[in-house]
Amino acid sequence: MSLRSVDTDFITALSAHLPQDTLRPVEPRYLEEPRARIEGIGGILALPKTTQEVATILKACHAAHVPVVPYGGGTGLVGGQVMPRGGAEPLILSLERMARIRKVDAASAVMVAEAGAILADVQAAAEAAERLFPLSLAAQGSARIGGNLATNAGGLNVLRYGNARDLCLGLEAVLPDGTLWNGLSELRKDNTGYDLKNLLIGAEGTLGVITAASLKLFPRPAAYETAFLVVPDPEAAVALLSLARGQFGEQISAFELMQQQSWNFLAHAFPEMRQPFAEAPAWCVLIELGLSQQGAPGEAIEALFVNALEAGLVQDGAVATSEQQRQQFWGLRESVPLANRKIGAISSHDISVPIARIGAFVAEARAALAKVSDLRINCFGHLGDGNLHFNLFPAEGKKRSDYKDMQDDLKRIVHDLVAAHNGAFSAEHGVGRLKTSDLLRYGDPGKLAMMRAVKAALDPHGIMNPGVIFAEG
Amino acid sequence: MSLRSVDTDFITALSAHLPQDTLRPVEPRYLEEPRARIEGIGGILALPKTTQEVATILKACHAAHVPVVPYGGGTGLVGGQVMPRGGAEPLILSLERMARIRKVDAASAVMVAEAGAILADVQAAAEAAERLFPLSLAAQGSARIGGNLATNAGGLNVLRYGNARDLCLGLEAVLPDGTLWNGLSELRKDNTGYDLKNLLIGAEGTLGVITAASLKLFPRPAAYETAFLVVPDPEAAVALLSLARGQFGEQISAFELMQQQSWNFLAHAFPEMRQPFAEAPAWCVLIELGLSQQGAPGEAIEALFVNALEAGLVQDGAVATSEQQRQQFWGLRESVPLANRKIGAISSHDISVPIARIGAFVAEARAALAKVSDLRINCFGHLGDGNLHFNLFPAEGKKRSDYKDMQDDLKRIVHDLVAAHNGAFSAEHGVGRLKTSDLLRYGDPGKLAMMRAVKAALDPHGIMNPGVIFAEG
Numbered sequence: 001m002s003l004r005s006v007d008t009d010f011i012t013a014l015s016a017h018l019p020q021d022t023l024r025p026v027e028p029r030y031l032e033e034p035r036a037r038i039e040g041i042g043g044i045l046a047l048p049k050t051t052q053e054v055a056t057i058l059k060a061c062h063a064a065h066v067p068v069v070p071y072g073g074g075t076g077l078v079g080g081q082v083m084p085r086g087g088a089e090p091l092i093l094s095l096e097r098m099a100r101i102r103k104v105d106a107a108s109a110v111m112v113a114e115a116g117a118i119l120a121d122v123q124a125a126a127e128a129a130e131r132l133f134p135l136s137l138a139a140q141g142s143a144r145i146g147g148n149l150a151t152n153a154g155g156l157n158v159l160r161y162g163n164a165r166d167l168c169l170g171l172e173a174v175l176p177d178g179t180l181w182n183g184l185s186e187l188r189k190d191n192t193g194y195d196l197k198n199l200l201i202g203a204e205g206t207l208g209v210i211t212a213a214s215l216k217l218f219p220r221p222a223a224y225e226t227a228f229l230v231v232p233d234p235e236a237a238v239a240l241l242s243l244a245r246g247q248f249g250e251q252i253s254a255f256e257l258m259q260q261q262s263w264n265f266l267a268h269a270f271p272e273m274r275q276p277f278a279e280a281p282a283w284c285v286l287i288e289l290g291l292s293q294q295g296a297p298g299e300a301i302e303a304l305f306v307n308a309l310e311a312g313l314v315q316d317g318a319v320a321t322s323e324q325q326r327q328q329f330w331g332l333r334e335s336v337p338l339a340n341r342k343i344g345a346i347s348s349h350d351i352s353v354p355i356a357r358i359g360a361f362v363a364e365a366r367a368a369l370a371k372v373s374d375l376r377i378n379c380f381g382h383l384g385d386g387n388l389h390f391n392l393f394p395a396e397g398k399k400r401s402d403y404k405d406m407q408d409d410l411k412r413i414v415h416d417l418v419a420a421h422n423g424a425f426s427a428e429h430g431v432g433r434l435k436t437s438d439l440l441r442y443g444d445p446g447k448l449a450m451m452r453a454v455k456a457a458l459d460p461h462g463i464m465n466p467g468v469i470f471a472e473g
Numbered sequence: 474m475s476l477r478s479v480d481t482d483f484i485t486a487l488s489a490h491l492p493q494d495t496l497r498p499v500e501p502r503y504l505e506e507p508r509a510r511i512e513g514i515g516g517i518l519a520l521p522k523t524t525q526e527v528a529t530i531l532k533a534c535h536a537a538h539v540p541v542v543p544y545g546g547g548t549g550l551v552g553g554q555v556m557p558r559g560g561a562e563p564l565i566l567s568l569e570r571m572a573r574i575r576k577v578d579a580a581s582a583v584m585v586a587e588a589g590a591i592l593a594d595v596q597a598a599a600e601a602a603e604r605l606f607p608l609s610l611a612a613q614g615s616a617r618i619g620g621n622l623a624t625n626a627g628g629l630n631v632l633r634y635g636n637a638r639d640l641c642l643g644l645e646a647v648l649p650d651g652t653l654w655n656g657l658s659e660l661r662k663d664n665t666g667y668d669l670k671n672l673l674i675g676a677e678g679t680l681g682v683i684t685a686a687s688l689k690l691f692p693r694p695a696a697y698e699t700a701f702l703v704v705p706d707p708e709a710a711v712a713l714l715s716l717a718r719g720q721f722g723e724q725i726s727a728f729e730l731m732q733q734q735s736w737n738f739l740a741h742a743f744p745e746m747r748q749p750f751a752e753a754p755a756w757c758v759l760i761e762l763g764l765s766q767q768g769a770p771g772e773a774i775e776a777l778f779v780n781a782l783e784a785g786l787v788q789d790g791a792v793a794t795s796e797q798q799r800q801q802f803w804g805l806r807e808s809v810p811l812a813n814r815k816i817g818a819i820s821s822h823d824i825s826v827p828i829a830r831i832g833a834f835v836a837e838a839r840a841a842l843a844k845v846s847d848l849r850i851n852c853f854g855h856l857g858d859g860n861l862h863f864n865l866f867p868a869e870g871k872k873r874s875d876y877k878d879m880q881d882d883l884k885r886i887v888h889d890l891v892a893a894h895n896g897a898f899s900a901e902h903g904v905g906r907l908k909t910s911d912l913l914r915y916g917d918p919g920k921l922a923m924m925r926a927v928k929a930a931l932d933p934h935g936i937m938n939p940g941v942i943f944a945e946g
Contacts, residue, residue, distance in 0.1 A: 107715065108829040152664050163662060166639070181919030186827045188858045189636060190897040191625050191675055192904060192912055193942060194924045198671035202664055219718055242580065245692055249765030250723045292722030354659045356581040385661045424663040431665060439665055446654030450931065451667045457930030458923065469666060 003466060004065045005089040006043025014060045022047055030071060030092050033082050034139075035341070035348070037434060040082030042069065043089035049097045051172060051180060051211040058209065058463075059178025061091055067466050068093050070205035072147020073118065075139035077350070078432025080151065080204045080468050087466065095146050098211060101125045109217040110169065110186045115146025115210050122215070131217035134161035134253075138334045146210045152202035154428030156333075159384035160253045160290070161218065163428070165201040172212040173200055176459040186214050199454070204430050205465040207458050221253070221290030225301040226326045228258075229308070230281040230316035235359035237285050237383055240313045244287065244304055253290035255384030259283060261393075262336050262380045269339035273332060276318035285383065286333050288326075297321070336380055337389075346375060346392045346403040347410050351418045352427035355386040361421050365390065368413050373406060374398075387427035390414060415442065436471035476540045476939060478562040479516025487533045495520055503544060503565050506555050507612075508814075508821070510907060513555030515542065516562035522570045524645060524653060524684040531682065531936075532651025534564055540939050541566050543678035545620020546591065548612035550823070551905025553624065553677045553941050560939065568619050571684060574598045582690040583642065583659045588619025588683050595688070604690035607634035607726075611807045619683045625675035627901030629806075632857035633726045633763070634691065636901070638674040645685040646673055649932040657687050672927070677903050678938040680931050694726070694763030698774040699799045701731075702781070703754040703789035708832035710758050710856055713786045717760065717777055726763035728857030732756060734866075735809050735853045742812035746805060749791035758856065759806050761799075770794070809853055810862075819848060819865045819876045820883050824891045825900035828859040834894050838863065841886050846879060847871075860900035863887060888915065909944035 031040035067090040095116035106129040119140040126133035137155030170185030263280030320326040504513035540563040568589035575585040579602040592613040599606035610628030643658030736753030793799040
């Protein structure tokens with residue numbers, strides 16, 4: 001695939017078809033990503049205000065074989081939003097000026113938002129209509145819904161409400177050659193042809209650019225009950241989830257695992273944050289019930305606690321007694337990634353395994369890593385979905401750079417074990433540019449063949465986010 | 474695309490690579506479909522017992538450009554399972570000998586079933602493990618799970634649990650060139666590349682053959698409460714659903730609309746069935762709550778009834794007072810399509826509109842049809858999903874054939890109105906061979922372009938179910 005860098009001729013020709021301030025020099029912030037693993041390049045920044053302008057831009061890039069990097073909030077963790085030096089200089093296409101909530105229909109429980117809408121604003125618009133848009137993640141103050149959909153974001157409420165793809169009823173998108181697809185359906189059922197919505201969702205900008213989405217809204221639970229519950233080990237946490245499900249059905253909104261190391265890192269990074277336990281527990285879960293009927297405050301979770309205590313599944317607990325305390329509990333959970341960043345990970349793994357295998361995986365991974373290194377592990381995350389963030393850190397007194405030579409081996413140990421347990425090397429972050437070799441190593445050959453065929457069919461010149469998902473560009 | 478009929482040379486060559494009884498003459502039952510709109514042709518019947526045999530068969534058909542009609546339970550309502558005279562004679566590929574439940578894992582709430590497993594057997598296997606597989610439809614005694622997935626079947630519990638695609642975690646499939654894709658994931662979260670699962674689901678056998686699926690299981694509700702509630706009109710039914718949602722959240726398992734005509738047809742076709750109302754109500758809903766906690770029998774639905782009565786949304790009701798009566802209520806609802814078949818529809822429409830538009834759509838469609846004809850309408854179905862079966866019947870004393878010349882116009886009137894309300898001309902039955910012209914008329918051009926590109930990429934010789942979805946073959 002021979003791609004061409006953005007050059008003056010291209011910019012001059014394209015700008016003739018766009019409003020004056022649409023094309024701009026690339027500011028440095030578009031070339032950074034949160035974990036600072038990749039430094040990006042960009043020949044020009046495009047800030048379209050309409051879907052038609054996006055179409056004009058893609059059509060020109062397609063004709064000129066100019067690569068395009070679609071840009072949402074820039075919060076992705078696998079480098080899908082930055083193109084490293086070495087190839088043709090891309091046009092960076094940011095949707096930030098297409099951030100309108102086009103409509104909120106509380107009665108039909110549907111919202112239509114443009115791709116550049118910030119996730120927190122989408123949540124707030126739903127809230128204003130007394131509905132819930134349940135996608136919730138640490139970066140929600142800057143992540144944009146188009147990026148959330150392009151990467152099929154997960155987050156805290158997947159257990160109950162599903163991933164980003166499950167929250168989307170339809171898309172408006174521009175295909176790589178500039179063709180507009182108006183698929184902004186608001187229907188719950190539509191069997192009129194291939195499911196293109198789910199093909200674009202999770203394609204990480206390699207098959208087209210999402211410009212707007214119709215999103216599912218939900219009734220807001222009548223009451224929340226939230227608690228940290230101390231469990232003896234991850235197996236007990238899985239059993240506790242099963243017990244809770246028997247008691248509350250779909251009303252469990254979140255079920256998050258935290259490890260002792262999470263509390264230690266929080267204490268180090270945010271000493272001002274109050275922790276609920278005098279001594280950091282080896283393992284605990286943060287459970288949240290979103291109840292459809294309001295009972296006495298804390299009643300439901302206390303009933304669960306009693307049953308779980310009897311079954312030997314919990315040892316201690318802290319129930320949030322006010323909305324303020326609930327927010328504080330969530331603040332602790334959501335600050336774990338920030339604390340990790342302050343410590344500085346050797347290697348970060350966003351993995352999933354079948355939920356029944358979580359206990360075995362954690363034990364085996366710890367043992368295998370202990371054999372080769374003195375590193376520290378922070379294992380936490382969305383246990384209810386079988387999704388753990390299994391991140392490796394330097395031993396106390398050591399630096400990331402001390403582990404530089406082992407990085408690949410450590411990753412290999414974790415991901416091979418994940419594969420042995422029929423898991424995924426990326427549960428919610430995607431493949432991006434950082435995990436393309438994992439996809440080659442662990443991906444089913446039939447799947448890879450099918451993916452390449454689809455990519456070649458929809459983006460024959462390979463202009464869309466080259467290097468993302470497919471290592472070969 | 475020039476396809477070749479199955480001939481003796483092809484059969485001889487292929488049979489050398491398959492166990493002896495795999496290829497057989499085509500029995501007449503494989504050439505029929507429930508509504509008798511299409512009479513099929515078939516050159517040979519293949520009954521593979523393994524995924525590898527399916528791969529061998531597709532590889533040979535791909536090489537020889539022989540068309541393939543994948544065959545599940547034969548219950549589809551849009552002719553996707555039969556190829557009409559006129560083109561090359563296909564190989565009919567029935568999955569009926571691949572009907573094994575490979576595994577049921579109650580703890581992880583996952584089952585793996587082969588494509589030929591009958592839906593009722595899949596439900597029973599879940600039940601035996603004290604779990605629920607919620608896909609439920611009238612044809613479940615003969616429909617097979619592979620066909621349910623290929624057509625993204627809907628049915629009675631979509632409101633709560635989603636369509637077939639929402640119940641599937643992963644697929645094993647054979648691609649048109651014989652490549653095997655092992656995608657039998659049991660993960661709730663997996664962001665490692667394109668969503669091929671959802672591309673094959675709903676593709677109606679045009680992109681490959683599903684050979685097995687991993688399926689989501691759910692906790693069985695602790696108690697069901699079921700009732701027919703009489704409503705003044707469809708708008709009130711929509712408002713009643715909203716009220717019920719506020720009261721019971723996700724615990725509403727089904728919410729079905731029935732019209733006076735449904736009761737009249739039932740009385741005519743099944744006079745022995747006991748009806749719950751002395752006089753058939755103009756409109757009523759069948760609501761079922763699947764409660765996560767057992768209360769006093771009927772308590773929840775009676776509480777809803779009291780609130781709804783106060784709000785003027787219901788006028789009368791009949792609550793099932795035993796499991797036997799619950800089954801009887803469902804028997805009535807599920808017999809409506811059979812009653813319709815005995816009357817003989819002029820035209821059947823499986824449509825969806827945004828749920829807030831249901832009242833307007835029904836009123837406008839009745840008015841528009843009354844202007845041109847004296848026909849009878851039976852409008853019933855999955856109101857909670859915005860999905861109605863809006864079927865047209867001869868006036869009393871007239872025959873289907875009396876309306877032969879108007880059939881296309883009548884369909885056009887209904888589907889144009891559906892499109893005007895941003896609806897879909899096929900909500901759950903698919904496109905098949907009977908609705909290809911609707912897809913061309915109502916499909917977004919960008920969507921059609923994308924679909925054709927994907928089809929050409931994955932099935933370059935066009936052997937898979939030609940004439941289905943794409944009219945052009």
